[in-house]
Amino acid sequence: MKFFVDTADVAAISELNDLGMVDGVTTNPSLILKSGRNILEVTKEICEIVSGPVSAEVVALTADEMIAEGRKLAEIAPNITVKVPLTHAGLKTCKVLSDNGLMVNVTLCFSANQALLAAKAGATFISPFIGRLDDMNLEGLDLIQDIRTIYDNYDFKTQILAASIRTANHVSQCALIGADVITAPPAVIKGLANHPLTDKGLEQFMSDWAKTGQKIV
Numbered sequence: 001m002k003f004f005v006d007t008a009d010v011a012a013i014s015e016l017n018d019l020g021m022v023d024g025v026t027t028n029p030s031l032i033l034k035s036g037r038n039i040l041e042v043t044k045e046i047c048e049i050v051s052g053p054v055s056a057e058v059v060a061l062t063a064d065e066m067i068a069e070g071r072k073l074a075e076i077a078p079n080i081t082v083k084v085p086l087t088h089a090g091l092k093t094c095k096v097l098s099d100n101g102l103m104v105n106v107t108l109c110f111s112a113n114q115a116l117l118a119a120k121a122g123a124t125f126i127s128p129f130i131g132r133l134d135d136m137n138l139e140g141l142d143l144i145q146d147i148r149t150i151y152d153n154y155d156f157k158t159q160i161l162a163a164s165i166r167t168a169n170h171v172s173q174c175a176l177i178g179a180d181v182i183t184a185p186p187a188v189i190k191g192l193a194n195h196p197l198t199d200k201g202l203e204q205f206m207s208d209w210a211k212t213g214q215k216i217v
Contacts, residue, residue: 001175004053004161004183008035008042012186014049024052026105026127026163026183028083029059040076047077053124055105057083058093066093074102081105081124086114091121098122105161112146119156125181130174131164140164141173148178168192 002023005016008031016022025046032039043056056076058069066089070082074097081103084090094104098121105125106118110133118126128147130140147160159180165171165188174182 001179002052002181003189004055004181005189006031006163006165006183006185008032008037008046009186010035010042010045010049013046016186016189017049021189022050022052024054024081024181024183025050026055026083026161028055028057028107040073043073043080044076047079050079052079053081053103053105054079055081055083055107055125057107061087061089063089063092063096066090067096070097070102070104083107083127086118091117094118094121094123098124107163110143112143112150115143115147115158115160116150119151119154119158123158125159125161127161127163127183129164130162130170131166133164134166141170141177144174144177144179 003021004024004026005013005022006026007013008027013022013025035042047054056073058066060066060069066084070093073082074080082097083105084093085108086106090106094106098104103124105127106123107127109115109126109128115126128143133140133143144162151158161181161183162174162179163183165182165184168191171182171192
C-alpha cells in the first residue's frame with residue numbers, strides 16, 4: 001500500500017520523505033490556507049521533493065473553469081495529479097483531463113455509486129473520506145470495502161486512495177481491505193511506529209547493555 005502525506009507543510013513532507021515514507025502528497029484549499037503559501041509556489045516546491053503524485057485541487061465550480069485550472073496546475077510539474085470534486089462538473093473535468101493523459105484525483109467521495117462514476121470517468125484515484133463518515137455514525141471503512149469489491153468486479157484501474165484518515169486503525173484496516181493508497185496527516189503516519197511495548201523493550205535492552213560496559217564503535 002502506498003503512503004501519501006496529506007499536507008502542504010514542506011518541512012513535514014521532507015522529514016517523512018527522508019524516512020522513505022512518502023509515495024505521494026495530497027493537498028486541498030484548506031491545507032494551502034494553513035501553509036500560508038501561494039498554491040503554485042508551494043506545490044512546485046513539493047513536486048521537487050517528492051517524485052510520486054502530488055494532488056493539487058481546483059477551486060472552480062463549473063467544468064470549463066475546472067478544466068482551465070486543471071491544465072494550469074498540471075503545468076507545475078509532470079507528477080501533478082489534478083484534484084476535482086465529485087460533482088457532475090468534476091466528473092466532466094475528470095473525463096476531459098484523463099483523456100488528455102493527465103492524472104486526476106476525484107475527491108469528496110462518500111458513496112460506492114460515486115466511486116463507480118469516477119472510475120467510468122477515467123479517474124486515476126478516487127478519494128473516499130473515512131473519518132467524515134465516521135463522524136456521522138456511519139462506518140467509513142465499509143465504503144472502502146464496497147469500492148474494492150466493485151472495482152475488482154469490473155477490473156477498473158482507478159486506485160482507491162483512502163482519505164480522511166485519523167487513526168492508526170484506519171491505516172491497518174485499509175491495508176487489510178486492499179486500499180491502494182492511504183493519505184494521512186504527518187502525525188498519523190509518524191505515529192504508526194509507536195507502541196508502548198516497543199518503548200518498554202528498548203528501555204530494558206538499553207539498561208542491560210549499559211551493564212555490560214561494552215561499546216560497538
